[in-house]
Amino acid sequence: xxxxxxxxxxxxxxxxxxxxxxxxxxxxxxxxxxxxxxxxxxxxxxxxxxxxxxxxxxxxxxxxxxxxxxxxxxxxxxxxxxxxxxxxxxxxxxxxxxxxxxxxxxxxxxxxxxxxxxxxxxxxxxxxxxxxxxxxxxxxxxxxxxxxxxxxxxxxxxxxxxxxxxxxxxxxxxxxxxxxxxxxxxxxxxxxxxxxxxxxxxxxxxxxxxxxxxxxxxxxxxxxxxxxxxxxxxxxxxxxxxxxxxxxxxxxxxxxxxxxxxxxxxxxxxxxxxxxxxxxxxxxxxxxxxxxxxxxxxxxxxxxxxxxxxxxxxxxxxxxxxxxxxxxxxxxxxxxxxxxxxxxxxxxxxxxxxxxxxxxxxxxxxxxxxxxxxxxxxxxxx
Ligand SMILES: Cc1ncc(COP(=O)(O)O)c(C=O)c1O
Numbered sequence: 404x405x406x407x408x409x410x411x412x413x414x415x416x417x418x419x420x421x422x423x424x425x426x427x428x429x430x431x432x433x434x435x436x437x438x439x440x441x442x443x444x445x446x447x448x449x450x451x452x453x454x455x456x457x458x459x460x461x462x463x464x465x466x467x468x469x470x471x472x473x474x475x476x477x478x479x480x481x482x483x484x485x486x487x488x489x490x491x492x493x494x495x496x497x498x499x500x501x502x503x504x505x506x507x508x509x510x511x512x513x514x515x516x517x518x519x520x521x522x523x524x525x526x527x528x529x530x531x532x533x534x535x536x537x538x539x540x541x542x543x544x545x546x547x548x549x550x551x552x553x554x555x556x557x558x559x560x561x562x563x564x565x566x567x568x569x570x571x572x573x574x575x576x577x578x579x580x581x582x583x584x585x586x587x588x589x590x591x592x593x594x595x596x597x598x599x600x601x602x603x604x605x606x607x608x609x610x611x612x613x614x615x616x617x618x619x620x621x622x623x624x625x626x627x628x629x630x631x632x633x634x635x636x637x638x639x640x641x642x643x644x645x646x647x648x649x650x651x652x653x654x655x656x657x658x659x660x661x662x663x664x665x666x667x668x669x670x671x672x673x674x675x676x677x678x679x680x681x682x683x684x685x686x687x688x689x690x691x692x693x694x695x696x697x698x699x700x701x702x703x704x705x706x707x708x709x710x711x712x713x714x715x716x717x718x719x720x721x722x723x724x725x726x727x728x729x730x731x732x733x734x735x736x737x738x739x740x741x742x743x744x745x746x747x748x749x750x751x752x753x754x755x756x757x758x759x760x761x762x763x764x765x766x767x768x769x770x771x772x773x774x775x776x777x778x779x780x781x782x783x784x785x
Contacts, residue, residue, distance in 0.1 A: 405766050411435055416637060421744070428744045429773050432568070434634045434718060434764030436690070439683035442633060445675035446668060458667035461489050466674055470642060473677050478600070480614040486645050489670070491663040493598050493626045493641040494520045499662060500594045500624055500643075501528045501560065503654045509559035512551065512591070516721070516751035516758065518568040521596075525562070533558050536754045537570060543712050544570045548581045555589040565612060566599040569721045569751055569760040571714020573603055576610050583612070583619045592650070593623040598641075599717045601632035601684060604692050607715070613646050620646035624654075629673040631717075632687075633680055634764075640669030691718050694763040694770050701774045706781070718764030719746070725757035727781070733759045740780035743773050 408427070411419055418433045437443075449455070461467065467484035474480040490496045497520070501511065507529040513521050515534045525532045533554045537544040544567075555561070561582065566573040574582070586593050593612060600609040613623040625644040630636040645651040698720050699713040710723040722745075724733040734747040737759065746760030763770050 405768075406435060406437065408769060408772075411769075422738075423742075426738065426742045426744050427769065427773050427776065429762045429765070430744045430746050430760070432631060432717075432719060432762060432764070433636060434687070434762075435766060435769065436634060436687060436764070438635070439633055439676060439680040441675045441679035441683070442635065442672050445671050449668065449671050455667060458665055458670050461665065461670060464670055464674065466670060469674060469677050474611070478609055478611050478614065480611045482613075482644055486651070488643050488645070489665050490641045490643060491639045491665065491669075493596060493628055493630075494524065495663065496626050496641055496643055497521070497524045497562070497594060497596065498528060499657055500626075500654065501525065501530055501562075503657050504592050504594075504624075504650065505530055505559045510554075510557040511560045511562050512554055512558045513562050513752070514546065514551075514564065514567065515753065516569055516748070516755040518564055518596075519750040519752075521562055521564065522752055530560070531557075534752060537567070537572070539710075539712075543715070544572050546574070546578055546581065548585070551582070552585050552588070555585050555591065558589060558591055561586055561591045561593045563593055563595040563612060565595055565597055566602065566609070566714075566716035568599060568717060569719050569746065569755075570712070571604075571717045571719055571721065573605075573607065573609065573715040575607075576615075579610055579612055579615060583615050586622060587618060591622065593619070595623055595625045597625055597627045598631050600627060601629075602688070602691070602718060603716045604688065604695055605715055609716070613644065622646065622650070624650055629676040629680075632684055633672070633676040635669070635672045635676070638669035638672050639666045640673050642673075690767070691764065694718070694765070694767060695720070697767065697770055698761065698763050698774070701778075705774075705778050718762060720761045720763055721758060722761060723758045724748075729784075733757065737777055737780060740783065741776040743776050 418428045418431045467487040510531045510533045511525045535551045595612040613620040623646040628641040702711045708726040729736045734745045748755035748758035
């Protein structure tokens with residue numbers, strides 16, 4: 404579980420190759436841990452068989468059954484394997500949902516700041532973004548329900564991110580119920596990206612939006628993957644749960660090949676993760692909880708001008724640096740002065756200006772080095 408910086412720098416993934424070698428990357432949402440042993444073993448066995456032909460039909464692989472059994476067990480969410488389909492990427496599937504379930508010019512509600520591809524997907528498909536900023540509450544970012552309700556009048560789709568990237572909010576049942584009422588009142592289709600669902604950091608259990616009731620399920624497509632929690636994004640396998648036959652039928656107007664293929668290694672890895680990855684995930688969550696506490700303590704002690712709510716889920720910390728008055732975007736400052744690459748706030752929509760996202764899905768040593776470098780850069784400035 405504890406690769407060193409030198410070992411990590413040998414990786415070929417985007418996280419470790421975009422910046423110069425003296426920069427510590429804490430930007431893209433990949434973690435730095437070793438693979439879960441069952442995932443590694445399943446991949447090794449497949450390679451040992453030289454078994455990289457076209458993947459078997461996932462219906463035969465039992466992947467949907469496995470996903471549904473786990474959803475029932477982990478989230479008390481009862482879904483049928485026949486409503487589950489597998490794709491390549493969650494983001495790609497967001498585009499496909501927008502293209503098949505809405506019309507050009509339709510309004511799409513998005514809670515900002517937001518994972519940047521949400522904004523790109525709406526823009527690039529010619530839909531109309533209706534941005535509803537989360538607001539700073541006493542202890543967490545909150546939904547401005549009245550503002551969202553007002554914006555929903557011009558909307559066709561709610562593009563939900565739950566848990567929310569970048570704030571790490573895991574919406575409560577009450578908050579989700581408020582969103583559900585809005586969706587019902589305004590007859591919205593809900594695309595619910597729940598890719599971070601397995602990364603809940605508190606005792607609370609993830610509540611799938613579609614699990615709120617049959618009338619909500621019927622208007623919701625839930626998108627998820629094993630990729631965030633098990634750190635296998637490069638294997639490209641995503642999962643969609645269609646809450647009604649009519650949504651599925653509209654989606655199916657898209658020719659099958661436009662959806663792309665499913666990676667054989669991705670299917671193998673997801674099956675192993677979902678079947679046997681539980682103990683590894685628990686160990687990983689314990690590290691993430693400790694790292695979350697390290698980050699929060701560091702901000703409280705060293706950075707009085709930076710605002711931060713510890714996330715309830717994900718391994719991403721959102722730092723509002725506006726009060727630092729850096730005179731430039733903080734990601735630029737920290738890249739140049741600290742040699743740390745952070746998520747670039749403005750790419751998360753207008754409320755992201757002056758903010759950065761730090762990825763703490765790394766070893767405690769590397770996280771401490773990231774925080775120390777950032778503190779030293781700020782100290783040199785004053
Ligand atoms: C909310 C959210 N959705 C989707 C993705 C990416 O999913 P995929 O690689 O399957 O497109 C990420 C990656 O960080 C994410 O945070």
